[in-house]
Amino acid sequence: MRSYFRMNKLALLLGFTCWLAVANGQQGSSLPNMVIFIGDDLAVRDIGPYGNRIVRTPHLDKLAHESLVFDRAFAASPTCGPSRSSLFTAMYPMRHGAHGNHSGVRPGVSSVVQQLSALGYRVAIAGKLHVGPQDVFPFERIAGTNAPEPGFENTPGLHYDLILAPVDEWLSAQKPGKPFVLIVADHSPHVIWPEKPTYEPAEVDIPPMHIDTDDTRKARARYYTDVTKMDENLGGLMDLLEKHGMAANSILMFTADQGPQWAFGKWGLYDYGIQVPFMVRWPGHVKAGSRTDALVSQVDILPTMVEIANGTSPQGIDGQSFLSVLKDPSVKHRDTVFASHTGDRLMNRSPMRMLRTDRFKYILNLAPDIPYTTHMDRATDHDGGREYWPSWRVESFRDPHAAAVLWRYHNRPTEELYDVVADPWEQINLAADPKCANMLDRFRTQMKMAREAQEDHETGPEDLAAPNKNPDKGKGPIAPYVF
Template structure:
């Protein structure tokens, strides 16, 4: 069916045979940090309810672990090297925006007759390449921080409710709700007792860390409340039954070895998809990636899927016609501003993860350890550094954070936190070589020639790494 005929059929029937689409995008939400994915501390009742009627993916991955590049993969179905947005916040360099001529989700769905809108956080560019209807007043300042500089932005679900109330029968829509939570700055008055906070094995249980993790969980619950209000609006206006609802996150949380990293804590994401009467509730371990979301949505919307995408639709997985999807997911991280300049590439299968650090001569830094004016980790990082002066375990963790070997290989089934690097073990040599060849071949196909920082203004970090190895 041609696009024009598809639009005509929608209009003539009064009620579209294609679904409304809502994509709810949490910001920096880790895979393990909600009720549906096994977290026993944080309260997420609305996600729990959504999951009870949805297909839950346990092997969904962001292709890149920073905000703007990750959102670009979702919106284009292309890996960062091909869509152009492969680094985050590198001012003065055209590396955070998609290239001219790249097709995007709002443009493609509008051509198919959809009304397409975005509420909340943007972090995509250039804006002319993303012809969303921007929902007015959906991005606001945090209550109490209206005049405070910094990352105190918030989602207004009232604006989302108002927009949904205006939808007309027979006009399909796609709404992207881009929440600001649980991105830092996290609420400064946490609701979770510090004694209840769980400590992952790649962290140190100082009081400052427990406090920050409690603040993060408080923000996760805030995001869950926002989600509940959006789901409530769909029910209130009689839209829920004919809506394909997709919940996911752009990448993992802002903790060490998570965001800005290719470890699972940085790239493994929650993915819940609900379509009443069409997608059966349950769980799948099919391996899928953010680049697969665009062709999946377009196919379900009856829209034209551009040729040559990196993404592959997983419609048959959704409809229960297939159990598996991908054999591997490719991962990439180039740079985030001038704080994080250590690029890395990776490949993830059901069993193994291979990471190639392209500039191991540089010490690794992020806003967590490097930004003392940034309320996103400095408090507990300072406590870790102080502890490392007298505690060997803390010292080893700090060293591992800053100094990455060129090759990392992990058995993610036996070692989900990726603590035991197998790259130097002889019995894993064949697996390492196989994954390394696949990654090299993929990079060549992508014309990904990056071997170091896009912009290197931290020469002391190079000497620091060399001196401490």
């Protein structure tokens, strides 16, 4: 009899201990680790999983075969800082406040750090940062993951490499039963691209909205070299997850902050600048080698992570969990995605807004009277345009296509409307087509509602004198590039 009571007493004690562990959020290995690898300035069309047959991306190709590939995923902004802030807060730029590049989000905004930490996760970042302030994004920062490229130790500027050795050490120190969120943010293929390309200029492709010159091909060979460099870093991270026995219990997501520093890419709302690659590998939960047409925004990533972690997303965000899509790729998610671009200070003073459905794109240019310019055509202190743009100007006097490219680059109408299925490179503006008048009116109404929901009352370029907008004053940028 005494033995019976002892056994029941022990069972009650063990049951209470298990209940207490669950109550304290210590569910152990039932919660998956979540790893996000972010490429820097990368076009969907410039990697193998999305149809490019020239660039070499073997690790991305492997990941695609193990993942659900999203064919219609979009950033919230085509500019680094605002885009990353949106990914980490589940808010569009006008709502979180960091809508101009290098600016910080509003005080009190909740980010992935607070939301996943509250659910029992350790939240760390390696590589590029470019978000702020610190109290909104109190990541555990893995030291030593940002290193100047050889030869630029004293003047790193845009010459940074991602270093994975500290990530290896960090992973080896993780304790069983404590799930983690790990964000690995590469510096490639952001300019400045490697000076010695591994591609021949003659073998690269030239998009139809660019100008085919010898200098363009040399620059594009360097860009593709950097894409392959990023792919190698992704492969290194995948190897580390295998090495530490974490791949089976980890969700691995791959994406980019926005499109590349090429004309009609970064700093603009055409698909080459705003559409992003997005792949999700989740062994045992996501069907390997599958694809989905579901329309998603990067603001949807955080709510999905929260739902996977059995949490509830806060009110007042723009993101919507797409966990149902991970379970069934045929499920529809959004009817429309919204995106905005404010500017990149003095180099870019042409703000614009976008609505994108599965077939149509509407762009509202808020300051069409201001000629569109960016670092590509104006910067003289680093590559990323200066090495090939003069050849574009010369060619514009010789070739009608080149002249049309430069005119369209600098001159944006108030409204643009594209059938992205029939016209995937967005070459034919349908805004003035009488057949599209009713559709245009619907987009205008929807845009007005979307901007009102964001409290977006901007009518022109960002105010550089506003607080936290000018990194040349005070203590520097509120969204540090690296740490």
